[in-house]
Amino acid sequence: MNEINITVIDRQGDQHDLKVPTDMGLNLMETLKSYELPVEGICGGMAMCASCHCYILSDHDLPEQGHDEIAMLDETDEVESNSRLACQIQITNKLEGLKLELAPELVGEDEFSDW
Amino acid sequence: MIQTDILIIGAGPVGLFTVFEAGLLKLRCHLIDALPIPGGQCAEIYPKKPIYDIPAYPEILAGDLINNLLKQIEPFKPGFTLGEPAVQLEKLDNGHFEVTTKQGTVHRAPVVAIAGGLGVFVPRRPKIEDLQRFEEKGIAYFIKDPEKYKGEKVVISGGGDSALDWAIFMADNFASDVTLVHRSKNFRAHPDSVQKAFDLANTGKIKLHLDSEVYKINGNGKLDTVTLKRKEGDDVQIATKHWLRLLCLTPILRPIGHWGNRKKCHCGQQCIGL
Ligand SMILES: Cc1cc2nc3c(=O)[nH]c(=O)nc-3n(C[C@H](O)[C@H](O)[C@H](O)COP(=O)(O)OP(=O)(O)OC[C@H]3O[C@@H](n4cnc5c(N)ncnc54)[C@H](O)[C@@H]3O)c2cc1C
Ligand code: FES
Numbered sequence: 001m002n003e004i005n006i007t008v009i010d011r012q013g014d015q016h017d018l019k020v021p022t023d024m025g026l027n028l029m030e031t032l033k034s035y036e037l038p039v040e041g042i043c044g045g046m047a048m049c050a051s052c053h054c055y056i057l058s059d060h061d062l063p064e065q066g067h068d069e070i071a072m073l074d075e076t077d078e079v080e081s082n083s084r085l086a087c088q089i090q091i092t093n094k095l096e097g098l099k100l101e102l103a104p105e106l107v108g109e110d111e112f113s114d115w
Numbered sequence: 116m117i118q119t120d121i122l123i124i125g126a127g128p129v130g131l132f133t134v135f136e137a138g139l140l141k142l143r144c145h146l147i148d149a150l151p152i153p154g155g156q157c158a159e160i161y162p163k164k165p166i167y168d169i170p171a172y173p174e175i176l177a178g179d180l181i182n183n184l185l186k187q188i189e190p191f192k193p194g195f196t197l198g199e200p201a202v203q204l205e206k207l208d209n210g211h212f213e214v215t216t217k218q219g220t221v222h223r224a225p226v227v228a229i230a231g232g233l234g235v236f237v238p239r240r241p242k243i244e245d246l247q248r249f250e251e252k253g254i255a256y257f258i259k260d261p262e263k264y265k266g267e268k269v270v271i272s273g274g275g276d277s278a279l280d281w282a283i284f285m286a287d288n289f290a291s292d293v294t295l296v297h298r299s300k301n302f303r304a305h306p307d308s309v310q311k312a313f314d315l316a317n318t319g320k321i322k323l324h325l326d327s328e329v330y331k332i333n334g335n336g337k338l339d340t341v342t343l344k345r346k347e348g349d350d351v352q353i354a355t356k357h358w359l360r361l362l363c364l365t366p367i368l369r370p371i372g373h374w375g376n377r378k379k380c381h382c383g384q385q386c387i388g389l
Contacts, residue, residue: 042233042366048160049363071303075274075362077241106239106365115202115217115235115370 004093008037009057009101022093028052029087032102039102045087050076052086053103060098062089078104119145119194122214122224124201124371127155130230131184138191145194145222147201147214149235150364151259154181159236159364163276163305196220198259200235204374233366241360243332253338254358261289268292269357270341272329278361279304279312286320294322294353296329296343324351329358 002022009015020031029052032039043049047068053076056062062084065073069088073079083103089095121137123130126148134144152158154177157166162178169175175183199216204227207213214222238256240246246254257277258264264285271282274297285291295312302309316323324343331342341358343351 043160046161046164049365051365067301068303070299071274071301074297074299074301075303077239107237107367111240112237112367112369115200 002093004091004096004098006031006095007097007099008032008035009099010037011102011104020091020095022091022095024091026091027087028054028089028091028095028100029085031091032086037102038105039086041087043087047072047085047088049106050085051106053079053106054084054086055080055101055103056082056084056098057101058097058099061094117145117194117196117220117222119143119222119224121145121226121228122147122212122222123228123230124148124214125155125230125232126150126153126195126197127230127232128157128180128184129232130155130228131181131188133228133230134188134191134193135184138188143193144191145196145224147196147199147216147222149198149200149237151198151257153185153195153197154178155232156366157181196222198257200237200370202370229371231368231371234368234371236364236366238360239362239365243330245332249332249334249338249358252336253334253356254332254360256360256362256364258359258361261285264291264357264359265289266291267357268294268355269359270294270296270329270353270355271359271361272296273361274299274301275303275361275363276305276308278359279308281359281361282321283308283311283315286315292322293320294324294355296324296327298326298328300325327351329360332358 003019004022006018006020018035029041029045033041040051042051050072069085073083120142121144123133123144123146126146130146137144150159157177158181164177165174166177167174199218199220201214202217203215205213211223211225212227258281269291271278282293282295286293315321326346327343329341330344333340338356340352340354
């Protein structure tokens with residue numbers, strides 16, 4: 001099985017070193033979810049929710065953003081120049097050594113605590 | 116107080132079809148949803164996308180699926196409490212249940228069906244000072260009562276279908292003074308709506324501010340101005356009593372996820388014990 005290494009910084013700043021198969025047709029959002037990292041993937045990977053928003057910290061040659069991803073990020077808060085939607089990035093050997101950080105939650109834990 | 120046979124929390128496709136099944140047994144239903152329209156994810160997230168896995172429909176738009184479901188349940192005359200999240204569930208002495216919404220609407224029924232899907236849709240709040248102070252006092256994240264904006268000056272933010280459809284509707288039908296603000300020049304909305312919005316902008320019926328976003332709000336108790344930050348150029352201040360931030364909503368499992376004692380049930384799931 002072909003595998004690559006991906007490093008993820010979660011919202012508490014903790015580092016997770018993932019070993020990810022490249023021959024299973026996964027995208028990055030599905031990979032993060034399968035490791036039970038707190039990425040919801042509400043829209044199932046259709047670039048329609050931004051719950052998989054992350055910041056790319058390493059210098060990798062990633063697939064270009066499509067119109068849907070650009071338009072979704074334009075409606076998302078806390079977007080930076082290295083923002084990407086993880087569901088739009090397919091896992092390939094080119095991603096060996098990728099490092100990313102999860103963007104803040106779309107809705108804060110305590111925002112609706114009186115509900 | 117609303118009394119019914121079955122109270123359904125969640126008016127997504129599952130909640131809607133529950134009305135049909137219950138109706139066959141001559142049971143009346145009342146649906147509660149935090150969204151101002153029925154349809155759950157299909158209505159809020161992807162009304163204009165086709166679905167391919169509905170039996171007997173090779174292809175159907177999610178919005179049309181919801182319209183069909185509404186037509187199918189019409190004979191059973193369900194009640195609706197829309198635009199109100201159900202925040203409290205209590206068991207009464209007579210074994211019935213009482214469900215109260217955040218706005219204080221009380222419902223009672225012997226049976227409650229929870230069809231909450233991914234959870235209750237809530238707004239994503241940008242980091243703007245005093246934002247929550249103006250919620251329901253000029254700032255809204257969805258449109259519950261459109262009549263309120265008739266002939267009014269409104270500022271709408273967003274680049275998706277909801278923002279564009281409402282901007283077009285209000286400019287066309289309400290003679291409202293509509294300003295549409297969007298962070299970029301890319302729209303998520305259907306290309307036909309984008310074209311229509313640009314046409315209305317060309318005839319001066321919609322004021323379009325692209326590459327701009329609202330970053331400051333002001334008012335004395337109620338909203339009276341919003342300030343736009345632009346990618347190029349100086350800030351723009353707009354006097355308005357209504358800022359409609361019609362961007363994506365997000366489902367959260369609160370409060371359903373916190374109700375009752377979670378017990379391992381005979382069905383093998385974590386069910387709610389009350
Ligand atoms: C982009 C996208 C594409 C999809 N494509 C397909 C597809 O092609 N085929 C397919 O079969 N499925 C598809 N799905 C999945 C499908 O939409 C869901 O499975 C379906 O909507 C679930 O229906 P539901 O009624 O259980 O819940 P939901 O649609 O999630 O509705 C639940 C409703 O309950 C409300 N609610 C929850 N808690 C409360 C509360 N406390 N008070 C008030 N209201 C509350 C919510 O506001 C919501 O409106 C897709 C989903 C997405 C996001
Ligand atoms: S999972 Fe919804 S945008 Fe990526």
